[in-house]
Structures are given as C-alpha cells and as structure tokens.
Amino acid sequence: MSATRPDTQTTPVDTATMRDIVNRLLDPDAVPEALPPTGDELRTLTETVRGHLALLAPEVETAAWKLKSDSVHRYTVLGCVWEARSRLEAQPSPRFGGAPGYARRLARALNALCDHYEMLNGTMR
Template structure:
C-alpha cells in the first residue's frame, strides 16, 4: 500500500499519466476499501473516550467520502483526485500501525517481527532532511526503493 502511495506522493514521484494513473487510482481505491474495516475494527476495540480511536474514526469517515467522490473530467483532475486518495490511504496506514502496534519495514512494506534482525533507516532527500525514518529488515538493506 505504501509503495502505491509513494508512486504519487514520494519526494521524487513523477506524475503518472494515462493507463498508469488509472491503474494507480484503482489500486488506491482497492487498498482503501480493504483497510477501512481493519482500521475501524482496531479503533472500535479502544475505549470510547480514547483520542487515537476518535481520530482514526474521523479519518475513516474522510476516506469513505473520498471514495465516493468522482474526479472531474481531465487528466489533471484525475491526478488531483488520486493524490487525495493516496494521502487518505497513507493516513489510514498510519492509524492502523498506531492502533495495532504493527511496525512495517520501510523498504518492503512487510511487518517487522520481534525475532527478525532490523536496521535503522533514514531516507534522505537531496534537498533536505530525512523524508522517512524507521526500521527495515536486515535482508532489505541492499534494496533501494524510492519513497
């Protein structure tokens, strides 16, 4: 999911067009539809006055709204809508990780397990400080992925 998001929002992401944009848009919609019930389930396990629960449920409401909005005609409007979906999906991913305690590898998007060797990861952009900070599997240390 985060890889799909990075194709639209990453610091070096080139705006996709045509079939690639349509494919990414479909992936974002599908990922969002899959993640909403997971985040909702995790949020509803929390106390009613829990702030992370409240914020996650508000994010879910916004994601559902974005899923129902149809982009206006034109390539630029399709790109704008896809980026909105990508930001919404990124927020859902963050809420899922925060609510469940799952930590994901920033290189391969797979869960980091307690018994796996991990390394710190700092993706630095040429124009500034780290764009993403976290951990990766040791086996992913030699892979490169643009975020």
C-alpha cells in the first residue's frame, strides 16, 4: 500500500451524489436571485448531508492515518475531518443564519471531505 495514495475503499462512497446535494444547498450562494431551500426540503437536505458526513468522515480519516506521519497533507485532512465532526455536533443558531446557515456549513464540510476523498483515491473530478 502506498503512503501517498492509501486505499479507502472500505465502504462504497458515491461522491457525485454527495456533491449534487452540496450544490443544492450552496448554489443559491452563487446566484443571488435564487432562493435557498426551505421547510421540509431544507430539513431533508440537512439530514442527508449529515448522513453523508457520518459515512465519509471515517473513510477519509482512515486514509489520512495511512499517510506518512510527517506529512502536512495528513494533518490537513485530519483537520478537515475534525471540522466535519464538529459541524455534526453543532446545532442551528439564529446568530449564524439559522437552519439554512447550518445546512450550508454542513455542505461546505462535506464538499471538503469529498475533495480529500477523491484526492486520496486519485479520482479528482
């Protein structure tokens, strides 16, 4: 097993589907006149992103620990995993945009984990 490209295939991961969900939450940021999801759709998307984070974080973490111990990339990836897990433990707050803001923060964390997962597996899009 290579120290630069560890095997993370312990669980099937569909990053394309994960990115589709991320885009549904983040694309309104790119198009000011687009309205972000609300109500039931927002709750469903938020729970879906939470599930994806719970699936992907251990995969990425396992791969990161297989990198060389003095690798900056290893600690960058582990920091991203920590950030994703801290987002999962957080709750929506009116101070930070309420439920839509929380969903976008989760989506950004998932997007970053997808980037790391794809890089570690040599499948960057």
